Amino acid sequence: MNASSTKKPVSPQKRVVGFNVLEDRCIWMKAGVINYHICDNAFDCNACPFNRAIRQAMKIDPAVDDHTAASTWVTYLVERYDGANRPCRHALTGRISAPKTCPYNYECYHCAFDQMLDEADLGADLAVPTCRTVAGFRLADDYYYHLGHSWVRFEHGGRARIGLDDFAACVFGHLDQIDLPPLGARVQQDKVGWTFGRKQHRAGVLAPVTGTVLAVNHPAREHPELVNEDPYHTGWLFIVEPDLPKRNLRRLFFGAECTRWIDQEQHKLLGLMGPPYLDMAATGGSVVRDIYGAIDTLGWDDLTSAFLHTTRK
Template identity: 85%
Template sequence: MNVSPKKKPVSPKKRVVGFNVMEDRCIWMKAGVVNYHICDNAFDCNACPFNRAIRQAMKIDPSVDHQTAASKWVTYLVERYDGANRPCRHALTGRIAAPKTCPYNYNCSNCAFDQMLDEMDLGADLGEPTCNVVAGFKIADDYYYHMGHSWVRFEHGGRARIGLDDFAACVFGHLSQVDLPPLGAKVQQDRVGWTFGRDDHRAGVLSPVTGTVLAVNHPAREHPQLVNEDPYHTGWLFIVEPDLPKRNLKRLFFGQECTQWIDQEHRKLLGLMGPPYEDMAATGGSVVRDIYGAIDTLRWDDLASQFLHTTKK
């Protein structure tokens, strides 16, 4: 009797889920070029392999007149949308409400309007997230989490907004200093990207993604209490342009994974706090926002090592 070996379970493929994105159909699907394709890169078309493949198939090149390009895809696109009616991809994805045509054949890197929208987003308030509560700590919907308790939310175009999660904000409490990377600096996933301090204590935080810093949140840097009071909204820290967003996903928690992870971190915290605090184990209760300051037995170095996974300082 032959027994077939058991197949290993296949992990679901992760995709970059954009924050507050109501429409997830690929622009090529919206334009009628392909029948079905769901965007898995937060509309970061410049770094999207599918976009590159379609453009190659359509022989789209800014230096080549699309009318003379020998491709059935180009013919189809021209028949559906002539140069005067081809809609801007930001209208197709719902990023802008007003109708607008694309004069660059979807070569967005040459478009000043595309660059203007990205610059406007750097300073825009894109909204407060809805949150679930696990073991008394908030988890923001559609946010990704790193094991070092930093969070990242991918916004339109694949840019990543980064901050400290609610668990770490509560554990380390009222910070007196936040040191952020300068504009243009490179941060790398799993390496210290920024630091924070309290009195004479310092701790480094691992960056959740690899990329280049585009903007920093000056109010949070000048008023570190924002990080403790509102870590997922006004207390965000900086924005990066990720090198390749999808490559970072394997090291990030998302969705149900976050619930399981925070529950494990909570149990680890209770172990550091000791037996008198075991009654805090019930999920759903509220916690103080300064655990380090409230529990005399907790050591800063132990908390940084256990939860931030950085060198003790």
């Protein structure tokens, strides 16, 4: 089955919700340019339509080189604050809590502190998400989910951390191989982005967003059991710089959509398992973490076709 033939998630108007963002007020609001606007792009200002509209209204010339374009959105801030008191944009957005001034006129590509924050984010321990149980499977709050059972959590600047969801981790069980894309590789939404394996079986997983790979989780690649045991925390897989975060949202589930979707997936799974297991639908309890290994009648190809939406091989 091809991903393009599956039903798209509903609600075309969606907001990029950044995970653990302390302040969600738009930087233009923090600067006093506008009265109220909540960031809906995880502070990925360069890909934000609202930011472009503000720049046009303020007659900030967009016809500049890429490096300058990355900073001219704060031209107003340069004029508003004198050189000794310009607040760092990361303090304005809430990324750092301590006050800090900007010595570079908001040309962040010059700033070692800005680069250090990005590197620290890539290497930092992942915050533990809160989870709820739906049809016996865990769903991490404020994560987005793709119909191919990968998850995304958007972090500061719009970066997307990606992994395999708990449903797939339970269905496919104890994996012995995970092949992740290399640094700098391009992944495309709805196309196979990485693969996993169990004994002689292999399966491809559709990428939930389009973008460039910035980091991979080497411990999870070397110890695939982390993906089964802790898919939303230590078992994350890689980080992507998305091309345009909001453009990917129409193919992702979020919030209440996830509950309805997992309920549907559970009933599909029970149908594949057969009549003896239909009573599981009424229990609402936890499920075994190796359904494929526990149910002899389940075929690997049937599971990959039904839930990963990849072509059988």
